[in-house]
Amino acid sequence: MGRPQGELSALPVTALKGVGDKFAQVLAKLHIATVQDLLFHLPLRYQDRTRITPIAALAPGMDAVIEGEVRAADVVFSRRRSLVVRLQDGSGTLSLRYFHFTAAQKNRFARGVRLRCYGEARRGAAGLELYHPETEIVDGGSFSAPDTLTPVYPLTEGVSQARLRGLVQQALELLARCGAEELLPAELLPARLRYPLTEALRYLHCPPAGADLTQLADGMHPAQQRLALEELLAHHLSLLELRRNSAVHAAPALASNPALERDFLSRLPFAPTGAQRRVCAEIAEDLARNRPMMRLLQGDVGAGKTLVAALAALKAIGAGAQVAVMAPTEILTEQHRRNFSDWLEPLGIPVAQLTGGLKPAERRAQLAAIASGEAKLIVGTHALFQAEVAFHRLALVIIDEQHRFGVRQRLQLRQKGGDGAVQPHQLIMTATPIPRTLAMSAFADLDCSVIDELPPGRQPINTVAISNQRRDQVVARVQGAVAEGRQAYWVCTLIEESESLQAQAAETTAAELAEALGGVRVGLVHGRLTADEKERVMNAFKAGEIDLLVATTVIEVGVDVPNASLMIIENPERLGLAQLHQLRGRVGRGSIASHCVLLYATPLSQNGRARLQALRQHSDGFAIAEEDLRLRGPGEILGIRQTGEIQHRIADLQRDAELLPQVQKIAASAALTESTRRQLIARWLQNKPRYAEA
Structure with a gap:
């Protein structure tokens, strides 16, 4: 497997032991085609298996290695059948719980057997529990602690953590012999990020015992920042290349009339x-x-x-x-x-x-x-x-x-x-x-x-958040608005992506509101209606023939009814801030004061509460967008999270915003040759779709 320096980018993964053509196709789903791709496939997080934690020192949510003696192993029948193993280590006792198990597995856990386990501690009915932990039987020998943290990688179907870790170890052996090619001249890097690339990769795949887990989880270790800068630069160079390529095309010059x-x-x-x-x-x-x-x-x-x-x-x-x-x-x-x-x-x-x-x-x-x-x-x-x-x-x-x-x-x-x-x-x-x-x-x-200027006459929208337990008061508010000659929206949101389920929910809500609001003309629009049906309902709403329009988020953009002054959004915690801001913008389009009611379900998560609070505090879309980016990340803002097209391997646009001016400065530098630009783009993007190629 020995190769001269600089060829890791050309060395296919099939050169690694245990990777044939079939498994190479599985790795391709992770955008891994070469040994270099594997080295730049970085861990999502790390597990500390370098020491044994006493059971008494565990806290809920903590990942840890524990070691103890089996005191009992019983099949328990409650809401779900499970195997519960009681483990004791001298400092305390906890349970291992398995929902999927065999008779042979149960027999392994005989009383007196010594187990070493790794898993996440959770609160259970009788104290702390580990659900389906990794376990091994130990024979009383001393604990052989690994000297590095254990990486956890992004996976796809057909690849296990253990197998990917083994391949990365082979790749790191090659890296030790070949070294990673430094594409950025040191003088272009800020002093704090002049971290050798080979060392950065080795550190991030195998952080030493005692490494600062919080710093790594926050993405702020200098090795991470060094790679984040290079990744952001590659994306930036790729977009500049697209711009140059589009500029070579001609377009019709359009003179004004x-x-x-x-x-x-x-x-x-x-x-x-x-x-x-x-x-x-x-x-x-x-x-x-x-x-x-x-x-x-x-x-x-x-x-x-x-x-x-x-x-x-x-x-x-x-x-x-x-x-x-x-x-x-x-x-x-x-x-x-x-x-x-x-x-x-x-x-x-x-x-x-x-x-x-x-x-x-x-x-x-x-x-x-x-x-x-x-x-x-x-x-x-x-x-x-x-x-x-x-x-x-x-x-x-x-x-x-x-x-x-x-x-x-x-x-x-x-x-x-x-x-x-x-x-x-x-x-x-x-x-x-x-x-x-x-x-x-x-x-x-x-x-x-x-x-950055709204047309004159646009009214500010008063936004309030009200618990679903006060639904009757919100319904009465709709009645009052209609009595004053105004119109209202009632937007239903669902977690389910099925249009038929969304339609059913909207239909049920429309029927309930029609019954509760005697005399109010209720209309309904959702994704299952034909274009003609939607148009008929929307035209009736615009013409004032419908007082309350019940809708799914299909009315998110563009609908303009100046007489509509009240917007109710049910379960707003399920939507992002940008989408909520869009929905709210359906009212306040006339000359009268308008209101938006966020009718949330309880209990409300901390993140959900933060989003609703941000919407109440801000009417400016740019302020909301910044907050949405902080809370949800860039893929959601751009609407492409589901395509995976802006998933950076290590960079985070919000966290690493301060690197962007440096990225632009490096991109404009004459010291960055055309060959280097192409190599950087290939290193980070060659196997990934480019999300701005239009």
Whole structure:
């Protein structure tokens, strides 16, 4: 297995003892293809098995090695059948509990047998217990303590901790002979992080006995920080590379059409805010160039992003091209269609709509209008990027609530803009403000515009948190609002992801409220309704024919009913802050004071309490986003936790925010060669999907 220095990145895992082609495929699920990948597959946490802890010194939640003598082993029948082994060590007694066991296993635990166990102490009915601990029978010999902490690695099906630890040990032997290639010149690193890479890797896989577990758990050991800096740098360089690559493509330069824009603005019943005008100027400057615009437009709920999008669309339409507007839900798509139609059709600009719910004849007609160029602005869901959709001359793609779409979906839509050499401009909008630290790292390939001013007349929303035990008072509050001629939302949230279960819960709630609120007209909207049914209900609510709209979180974005002044969110502790802020933004859109009631279930967890408190304290979306990042992490904010596409191996964007200016400085340094840049990206990202490739 001996190899010359610098080749660990090229040495396949099959070179390790015990790894054949089949097991290599299993390791590939962990993005491990080479020995270097294995070395950079870092532990999640550590176990201290370096000493035996007396039973009397155990506390709930503590992981520990204990050793004692079996006093009894009995099968107990309570709520679940279990094997309970009583263990005594001279300082005290505890129980080992097994819910899955065999007769042979029970027989091993004969009275007087000496056991060494490792597990987590938990409170049980008769004192502390270890559930399914790792055990070995000892013959009275002295305890042979390991001299390092035991690492716990991220796993996938088909890989055990023991097997992965064995492979890492083989990789560390190779590392000792070859060394890890230092890609960053020492002078580029801050003094405190000039920690040799080979030593950092060895330390993090095998911390010595007595290492500071708290420091390691917090990710603040210099070895961790050294690697976090390099990982953040690799991600940053990758995004800069994407930006450079997109800049080599041509894009149609879109000259402005002043007469068309003046006509549009003269018909508005209001004047754009200063922030809207500033952002429009930034976008106009981008669109006038012959390279693709890649701009992220951030604006809090109700800041007027749609108007900015319409003015951007006029640039393309005025130049004889087409615009595609993609939204994540059919409800939001319909609202965009209505807004754009109201604004553009008086100017003689037809608006088409393409969603999955269209009837075949309607779909054929819309596809023909898009292909011929007759449709200038096309609003749609993900149906826009399906194979049969052919644009005549697509020059601008506007993506609303970008985090709700997969990267590949956005990429597919961009590729519909031309022959590969010419690509459309992209404007990506979000009402989920991205914290500054996250934007610096996750959107380094995008220019960023912020609408930081709300239109005049927007009312502040009073937010209160009320226990579900006072539900009757909340129902009475709804009755009072309706009696005053106002409308209200009642949002149901469920842990279950099943749309049918969510629909059932919403239906049950709607029926209960209709019974409790005699005379109040109750409507219902959820994900199981067809597009036509949703539209019918929403139109009735907008027209004032429904007083109380019961809904799932399907109404999270975009729905605009100025007369709705009361929002009830049931079980808000199940949602993230950004989503709660979005829901709250459905009220306060008129000229009257509005209220949001967070109807929480008890008992409320500490994290849940912190989230609701943050929502009550802040009305600014950026402050909420920072708090959401602190409480939940970056993957949730960007909406891609489920894809695993922003899962850093060791870096944490919130914890390591202070490293980001250093990362940007290193990335801009001339001392970092093009070859080194490519090697850094390959080291950290070569086997992982890139989450911003659109």
